[in-house]
Amino acid sequence: MKITSRFTVAVHTLLAIYVLGKDYKMTSDFIASSVNVNPVVIRRTLSSLKAAGIIDVKAGSGGAMPVKNADDITLYEIYTAVDCVEGSLFNFHENPNPKCPVGKNIHAVLDSHLADAQAALENKLKSVTLSDLMKQLNILI
Amino acid sequence: MKITSRFTVAVHTLLAIYVLGKDYKMTSDFIASSVNVNPVVIRRTLSSLKAAGIIDVKAGSGGAMPVKNADDITLYEIYTAVDCVEGSLFNFHENPNPKCPVGKNIHAVLDSHLADAQAALENKLKSVTLSDLMKQLNILI
DNA sequence: ATTGTTGTAATTAAAAGGGTTACAACAATA
DNA sequence: TATTGTTGTAACCCTTTTAATTACAACAAT
Numbered sequence: 001m002k003i004t005s006r007f008t009v010a011v012h013t014l015l016a017i018y019v020l021g022k023d024y025k026m027t028s029d030f031i032a033s034s035v036n037v038n039p040v041v042i043r044r045t046l047s048s049l050k051a052a053g054i055i056d057v058k059a060g061s062g063g064a065m066p067v068k069n070a071d072d073i074t075l076y077e078i079y080t081a082v083d084c085v086e087g088s089l090f091n092f093h094e095n096p097n098p099k100c101p102v103g104k105n106i107h108a109v110l111d112s113h114l115a116d117a118q119a120a121l122e123n124k125l126k127s128v129t130l131s132d133l134m135k136q137l138n139i140l141i
Numbered sequence: 142m143k144i145t146s147r148f149t150v151a152v153h154t155l156l157a158i159y160v161l162g163k164d165y166k167m168t169s170d171f172i173a174s175s176v177n178v179n180p181v182v183i184r185r186t187l188s189s190l191k192a193a194g195i196i197d198v199k200a201g202s203g204g205a206m207p208v209k210n211a212d213d214i215t216l217y218e219i220y221t222a223v224d225c226v227e228g229s230l231f232n233f234h235e236n237p238n239p240k241c242p243v244g245k246n247i248h249a250v251l252d253s254h255l256a257d258a259q260a261a262l263e264n265k266l267k268s269v270t271l272s273d274l275m276k277q278l279n280i281l282i
Numbered sequence: 283a284t285t286g287t288t289g290t291a292a293t294t295a296a297a298a299g300g301g302t303t304a305c306a307a308c309a310a311t312a
Numbered sequence: 313t314a315t316t317g318t319t320g321t322a323a324c325c326c327t328t329t330t331a332a333t334t335a336c337a338a339c340a341a342t
Binding site for chain 2: 001002003004005007008009011012015016019020033034035036037075084085088089090091092093094095096097100101102103104105106108109110113114116117118120121122123124125128133136137140141
Binding site: 146178181182199200201203 | 330332334338340341
């Protein structure tokens with residue numbers, strides 16, 4: 001079990017747009033060759049990021065460009081934009097037996113701890129911005 | 142994307158064994174009727190938990206019983222016992238283009254943040270023991 | 283020997299993810 | 313206006329993962 005690569009693909013895509021967008025027209029083909037996936041995968045990613053108000057994409061003439069400030073884009077926002085996880089990260093067995101004292105109370109006992117764990121993950125993702133990644137990247141380039 | 146229900150099934154299974162095990166023979170059929178899944182699913186779960194040294198299972202005569210102290214069993218230990226996640230929780234696209242400044246450095250920029258987020262999740266799971274859950278459960282029963 | 287159970291292989295079915303092809307819609311421009 | 317390059321999206325395939333289920337040999341206790 002792993003969280004879909006849509007997430008890391010989306011981060012990669014945004015870094016490309018925000019860092020290379022000044023020098024190149026950021027078409028789905030261009031980005032696809034950097035990420036090394038099919039251009040349609042990138043178009044789907046761009047579509048999600050556009051719907052989230054993070055970027056704009058020009059149909060026809062082509063090219064993706066920043067809308068939101070990189071300081072204001074967290075990894076969490078990207079993660080939600082591409083629908084990595086809907087609702088609880090943890091799958092629960094359906095219909096535990098209400099006639100069993102354990103089955104009846106398993107949700108009451110477990111749910112809050114699972115939610116805490118998920119929140120811990122997501123809070124970490126909220127603490128990192130695209131701008132942070134760009135700074136790291138600019139040192140390496 | 143969700144983390145496999147093997148995890149919550151395993152927690153449910155352990156609660157049943159540790160709480161109800163004094164009064165009932167904990168067969169895979171018995172546990173299966175509390176969790177409401179196929180008995181073979183429970184046998185596989187028991188097999189993993191036994192391999193992790195958490196419980197013992199009697200072949201032939203039947204019944205699962207505690208080995209480890211409930212104080213020493215964390216949710217994280219259960220989560221690893223049933224192989225929820227191997228390695229990184231986050232899937233990464235294979236072979237980003239090394240000729241692109243972004244593709245070449247995407248791992249250097251992103252990996253540590255993803256590892257931090259995963260660690261935050263797992264640390265939360267480490268902070269809760271089966272004993273904690275049993276205490277909560279005993280109040281509700 | 284009988285009974286109830288575990289351990290495990292094999293099969294099926296469903297869901298999710300990603301790759302790919304195809305093509306209409308569209309914008310810019312020659 | 314015709315051409316070109318691109319986006320948006322549907323459709324389909326393929327693989328992987330997961331869980332349900334059937335089946336049955338191995339085993340322990342009586």
